[in-house]
Amino acid sequence: MSKVQKGNVIPALNLPATGDQHIDLKSLRGKKVVLYFYPRDSTPGCTTEGQDFAANHAKFKHQNTVILGISRDTIASHEKFRAKYNFPFDLMSDSDEKACNIFNVIKEKNMYGRKVMGIERSTFLIDEKGRLQHEWRKVKVKGHVDEVLETIGTL
Secondary structure, X not given: OOOOOOOOXXXXXXXXXXXXXXXXXXXXOOOEEEEEEOOOOOOHXXXXXXXXHHHOHHHHHHOOEXXXXXXXXXXXXXXXXXXXXXXXXXXXXXXXXXXXXXXXXXXXXXXXXXXXXXXXXXXXXXXXXXXXXXXXXXXXXXXXXXHHHHHHHHO
8 A cells, every 4th residue: 555645646545434424535526635533532632633623614614625534443433422522524434544554644652651553643634636735743632723724725
C-alpha cells in the first residue's frame, strides 16, 4: 500500500461508517474533505477533538467541506460515541488499518511504560479533486480545528 503524499490524489478508499453506510472518498469529489485520525472513541482527547469539530461544523459546511473521523474502533463503538456527543459528521471504522497505512498514522507509542502501536492523532485536508493539500501530524487538540479552518480558507 503506497503512502499518500501532498499534491497526490488519494488512493481508492471505501470504509464502513456510522449511519449503516460505506463511505467511498471518490464519491466526495467536488467537496473538500477533512479526514481526522484519532486513537480511540470516548477518551478525553478524542472526545474534545470531536466536540471541537462538531462545534465548528457549520463553518466547515459553509466552506464546502465534509468532516470524517477515523479510528480502529468498531462501528458499534462509533455509533455510541457519535450519539453520546451528538456529532453531526460520520465516523469511519478502519479495523484492518487500510486507511491508517495509506496515511501512515500507525506509530509506536508509550502506554504506561509499554511500547504499543497506535494511531498518532493526525488530520488530512483533501481538495475537491481528491488531492492531499495539507497534513497535520502529532496533533495537539487545543486550537487544532481553528488551524484547519484557517487553512481551508487559503485553498
